Amino acid sequence: MLNASVPLAMSVPDAGVSSVLKMSGALFFILGMLLLVFYFMRRLNLGVSFSGVRNKExxxxxxxxxxxxxxxxxxxxxxxxxxxxxxxxxxxxxxxxxxxxxxxxxxxxxxxxxxxxxxxxx
Structure with missing residues (x-):
C-alpha cells in the first residue's frame, strides 16, 4: 500500500533510462540522415562548395x-x-x-x- 502522506506523482519517477535512450536514438537518427544527405550531395556534385565562393573560371x-x-x-x-x-x-x-x-x-x-x-x- 502507498503511504497517504506521499503524493502519487512523487512516488513514480517518469524520467528514466528509457526516455534517455529514446532521445539519444532520435539524435543519432537525425545525425545519420544529415550525414547521408551530405554524402549523396558530394557524390553527385550538388550544391556549392563549403568555402562559399565558387570559382567561375x-x-x-x-x-x-x-x-x-x-x-x-x-x-x-x-x-x-x-x-x-x-x-x-x-x-x-x-x-x-x-x-x-x-x-x-x-x-x-x-x-x-x-x-x-x-x-x-x-
Missing amino acids: LQIVERLPLGPRQNITVIKYRGQDLVLGVTQDKITLLQAREEVHGKDEKDFAGFLKKENTGSSDS
Whole structure:
C-alpha cells in the first residue's frame, strides 16, 4: 500500500533510462540522415562548395563513368574545353581545344562533321 502522506506523482519517477535512450536514438537518427544527405550531395556534385565562393573560371561540363573509380570528365577552364581521363591514381589530359562559339559545332555531330572535313581550327 502507498503511504497517504506521499503524493502519487512523487512516488513514480517518469524520467528514466528509457526516455534517455529514446532521445539519444532520435539524435543519432537525425545525425545519420544529415550525414547521408551530405554524402549523396558530394557524390553527385550538388550544391556549392563549403568555402562559399565558387570559382567561375572552372566548371565541370560533363562526366562519363567508365568503372567504379574511372571516368572521362569534360571541364571548361579559361575558355578551353579539356577532356580528362580520371582514374584512382592519376588524371590524364586526353584533349584540349578552344571554346567554339557556333551552334553547329557545340554538339557532337557538328564537331565530328567538322573534324572529318579537315577544317579544324584547334
